[in-house]
Amino acid sequence: xxxxxxxxxxxxxxxxxxxxxxxxxxxxxxxxxxxxxxxxxxxxxxxxxxxxxxxxxxxxxxxxxxxxxxxxxxxxxxxxxxxxxxxxxxxxxxxxxxxxxxxxxxxxxxxxxxxxxxxxxxxxxxxxxxxxxxxxxxxxxxxxxxxxxxx
Numbered sequence: 001x002x003x004x005x006x007x008x009x010x011x012x013x014x015x016x017x018x019x020x021x022x023x024x025x026x027x028x029x030x031x032x033x034x035x036x037x038x039x040x041x042x043x044x045x046x047x048x049x050x051x052x053x054x055x056x057x058x059x060x061x062x063x064x065x066x067x068x069x070x071x072x073x074x075x076x077x078x079x080x081x082x083x084x085x086x087x088x089x090x091x092x093x094x095x096x097x098x099x100x101x102x103x104x105x106x107x108x109x110x111x112x113x114x115x116x117x118x119x120x121x122x123x124x125x126x127x128x129x130x131x132x133x134x135x136x137x138x139x140x141x142x143x144x145x146x147x148x149x150x151x
Contacts, residue, residue, distance in 0.1 A: 001046070004029065008037055009046070009149045016050040053146075061091065061109035064138040065116050067124065068102035072131035081128040089123050102134065 007027040011018060018026070024034035041047045056062055071082065086095045086106070094107040106124075110116045116135070124130060 001041075005037060005041060005046075006149070008034070008041065009147075012038075012047070012050075013147050013149045051146075056109045059109075061111050061115065063110050063112055063115070064093075064141070065108050065110050065119075065135050066138065067106040067108060067120075067133050067135045068098075069104040069106060069124070069130055070101065070132040071103045071129045073129050074103070078129040082130070085127045091119055091123070 004027060008023065011023055011026050020031050020035050020038070023038070024031045027034065029037070038047070056064070071078065082104075083095070086092050086104075091108045091110060092106055093109055096105045097103065098105050108116075108119055110119055116137075120133065120135075124133060
């Protein structure tokens with residue numbers, strides 16, 4: 001990737017709805033070579049896709065909670081069942097396998113403490129193999145970025 005590819009990535013990270021003509025103008029290319037570069041970045045997997053950013057609060061889930069999960073078993077079958085269950089839980093925004101005392105770190109969207117309690121009792125504690133959890137509510141998001149491209 002060269003400097004032009006990086007300019008394309010920065011522009012699309014800021015606004016994924018740019019038309020090819022708008023993108024080409026912003027990065028200093030004519031439309032045809034710009035389109036070719038974008039397609040190459042998509043085909044090579046650098047650009048994974050495009051998405052709409054939804055407002056959690058407007059969806060009735062204004063709070064973010066981080067939940068550390070400790071598993072009682074670590075065999076492949078137990079982990080696979082847990083991961084499958086996590087993927088089918090829409091309130092779970094992210095789930096990372098981690099090092100340390102806990103096995104997973106979950107980021108979830110909830111509606112206050114009542115919403116969090118429902119998530120715990122009705123979903124997380126029902127997931128296969130969950131032994132223990134520890135959680136922390138986010139007070140405020142200081143930075144949110146979907147990709148590591150420098151602006």
